[in-house]
Structures are given as structure tokens and as C-alpha cells.
Amino acid sequence: MNASAITGLRARRVWDSRGNPTVEVEVKTASGVSGRAIAPAGASRGTREALDLRDGGTGLQGMDVRRAVANVNDHIAPLLKDMDANDQAAVDAALIALDGTPLKSKLGGNAMVATSLAVLHAAAAAKAVPLWRHVADLTDETPTLPLPEIQIFGGGAHAGRRVDVQDFMVMVPGAASFDEVLEVTSEIYRAAGSLMKAKGHSVGVADEGGWWPVFDSNEQALETLVRAIEAAGETPGERVVISLDIAASEFGSKGRYRLALEERELDRDQIIDLLGRWIKDYPIASIEDPLAEDDIEGMTAFTREFGGKVQIIGDDYLVTNADLVAAAEKAGACNAVLIKVNQAGTVSESLACLAAAKAHNYRTIVSARSGETEDVSICHLAVGLNAGQLKVGSFTRSERMAKWNECLRIGDELGGAAFVAGKPLANTWWARQSEGYSK
Ligand code: 2PG
Ligand code: MG
Numbered sequence: 089m090n091a092s093a094i095t096g097l098r099a100r101r102v103w104d105s106r107g108n109p110t111v112e113v114e115v116k117t118a119s120g121v122s123g124r125a126i127a128p129a130g131a132s133r134g135t136r137e138a139l140d141l142r143d144g145g146t147g148l149q150g151m152d153v154r155r156a157v158a159n160v161n162d163h164i165a166p167l168l169k170d171m172d173a174n175d176q177a178a179v180d181a182a183l184i185a186l187d188g189t190p191l192k193s194k195l196g197g198n199a200m201v202a203t204s205l206a207v208l209h210a211a212a213a214a215k216a217v218p219l220w221r222h223v224a225d226l227t228d229e230t231p232t233l234p235l236p237e238i239q240i241f242g243g244g245a246h247a248g249r250r251v252d253v254q255d256f257m258v259m260v261p262g263a264a265s266f267d268e269v270l271e272v273t274s275e276i277y278r279a280a281g282s283l284m285k286a287k288g289h290s291v292g293v294a295d296e297g298g299w300w301p302v303f304d305s306n307e308q309a310l311e312t313l314v315r316a317i318e319a320a321g322e323t324p325g326e327r328v329v330i331s332l333d334i335a336a337s338e339f340g341s342k343g344r345y346r347l348a349l350e351e352r353e354l355d356r357d358q359i360i361d362l363l364g365r366w367i368k369d370y371p372i373a374s375i376e377d378p379l380a381e382d383d384i385e386g387m388t389a390f391t392r393e394f395g396g397k398v399q400i401i402g403d404d405y406l407v408t409n410a411d412l413v414a415a416a417e418k419a420g421a422c423n424a425v426l427i428k429v430n431q432a433g434t435v436s437e438s439l440a441c442l443a444a445a446k447a448h449n450y451r452t453i454v455s456a457r458s459g460e461t462e463d464v465s466i467c468h469l470a471v472g473l474n475a476g477q478l479k480v481g482s483f484t485r486s487e488r489m490a491k492w493n494e495c496l497r498i499g500d501e502l503g504g505a506a507f508v509a510g511k512p513l514a515n516t517w518w519a520r521q522s523e524g525y526s527k
Contacts, residue, residue: 242294
């Protein structure tokens, strides 16, 4: 029997960083080794992403996953038995056919993604290579350590909507190594905490470990972030830039945007103007979901105006879907796509999205979800796919740090030269002004 043939597969219920139940799958191969993966969970979810199957009812506030676990054990395990874990495309095609629904609502996106990723792990283990190497083999990419986006303040759906914007992040494209990115970010994170404490705030953290946003306005958060970068000894816009996830679908639809904090409603043109002012006033190099997922007109107008200046990422807007990336390119919306395996539901569909992004010259950012675990698969995907960028949340809490630390380990295996540095921000104002800027 083939060493990578699947001999056993089972799911169990485990728990994520918000204390919610989730699905873990373990896949055994004929060679005796196995692979394991856990489904993450989003809070600000796109309406077109794969659906997690939750049990509903009153227990665990309806969040239980016993049906998804049973789907793996009762239906997926017999289907995949004896299939080759090394043939990810065939495994994922079988899962998709068994489910048969557009949003994976029958088996559950959570059941499917945990299975798909566990098979990926099992294949790597059967080949006795690290996961990043197996992923690179599947895609013919050159493994490269990504440029991180790291959250300093949380907001939006991850912080009781205390501010409208969901992620206030930093990137360090001017760093010479991945390790340097983490060190600089750690200084900024600490400095931001000190600034909050100095203002007399009691400081807690939001869902992804960024500081809880005790601000009177979105701008105040941006100002504080700039002050924190300075307090860490950096000149904002040089080695360090700002990245925002507006997550506009959370407060906008049908071309109207309701800023809860300021108690005012903006139309499409007004929110574009507001974001344009932020791009002018602050060293912002990347913006995710600036307009809502149903606002094609707004996203196209925003990209026309600012696409030559900043990276514009579609998350809820593109939901890791190859067809939506192709359509966005045609419409002139966004110039980058977030890759979340659980939005697509399988590894193969995520790879297809990545291939579409590369074909249409869109940048790619592999991303975690706000509900995470110790699972570090996405680090290996980001490296093996040569995605260029990685978004994991903040620089605190173990479900986040596990990912940054795993990247350091992969970096040691790869050797120092494999860090992508500022390349993903080519064609943004940062790259242009930093020409000649020496690290
Ligand atoms: C996002 C993610 C991660 P969630 O919007 O990019 O920050 O959030 O997992 O809640 O969708
Ligand atoms: Mg997002």
C-alpha cells in the first residue's frame, strides 16, 4: 500500500481562543504517521464564505459543533479511506462532491477545512518533510518568509464595536529579517500600552490580543498608533508603516456607512473621502475592506483613486474565491486578496484563489481568523505558497505567538536569505519613497 494512503480519520471537539468549541481532525496514513489540524472561526464574516456548521439551540449559545464532528466521523472518514493523502486535489474534490452545497452548509465548512488541512499535514508527514516544503512542492513556489501585518489595537467586531475600524496594525517592510520585524513590533506594542496607561486607561485586550480601543474616535486610535511608533524610536513611514482593516461590511451596506462612535452616517463618497484623508495624514500603506462587500461601485472608485498609492485588500469582499478575484480584476476593484483557508473551505480552493491572484497580479496575504488555536498550518501555507504577507492578529496571546514563533523556526530551516522584506509593498507610496532608503 502507498505510504501516504489514508488508513484512518477521526474528528474530536476542541476549543478555540474565544472558548468556543471547534473541530479537530486527525488523519492516519499507511506509513504509520499522521496529520492533524483545527478549524479556526471568524467573527466578522463575509456572507459568501463557507459556513461553519453550528448546532444551534441553547447549549453553548448555539455554538456547539457536535454535528460537524459527527459528519467527519460518519460520512467523511469512510469517503476518504484508502485515498492518497498526497493527492490533495482529489481529496478536496471528494469533499466538495459529498457536501454538494454552494457554501458547504451540509458537511460544514469547519468539518471540511479541518479535514482538508489534516490531510495536507498527513501527506507532509508521510513524505517526512516539513509542511511548508510539501506546500511548495504542490505549487512549485519558492518558499519565502512573509512580511507580517501585526495588530496593535483591536476594534470593530473584535472589541464590542468600541471603535468602528477593526484592525489597527503595523508592518515593518524596512526590516532586514523576520526577527527584526518582531522585535520592532514588540517595541511598538509595548509603547502603545504605555501610552494607554499614561492616559489613565485600564488596559485590556481585544479578541486578537491588540490593546482594547479606549478611544473617542477612529482618528484618535490612528494618532496614538503614530505616537507609539515614534515612542518605539521609529520614524513613521520609514521602516514602519500602518495597515488598517476597516472591515466596512460590519457597519455598512447599500452604499451607506454608519460610524457608531461618531453617531453619523456617511454615504459612499463621504467614506471614500474620509479614508482618503487618513491616507494623506497618516503613513498608511495597506487598507483591507475599505468598503462593504456589496459595494462594488465604492470599491472600484476607491481602487481607482488610491490603488497606485496603497495596497487595497479584499477580505469579506473576495472571501478567498478565485472567481471573485477574477471578477474584481475585471471591475478594477482591490489589488490584493486575503487568503483564509476556512473562507474557501478546502486547501485546493485556497490554492486556486492564490493562483488567480498571481495570474491577475494581485498581492496575497495569508490570514488567521479572530477565533484561533495552537494550529500553525497557515504559517506553512504562507511560506510554501510564497504568499508574501501574513496576518495573524497581535503580538500577544499564545494562539497568535504560536504562529510568529513557528515562522521563526521555519526561517531557521530556510536560512536568513528567504525573507521577503518590503517587496510585497512594491508600487505603493512606501516603496517609492524608500527607494534609496537604506536599511
Ligand atoms: C479579518 C479577520 C481577522 P475575522 O477580518 O480579517 O482579523 O477577522 O476572523 O473575525 O473575520
Ligand atoms: Mg478582514
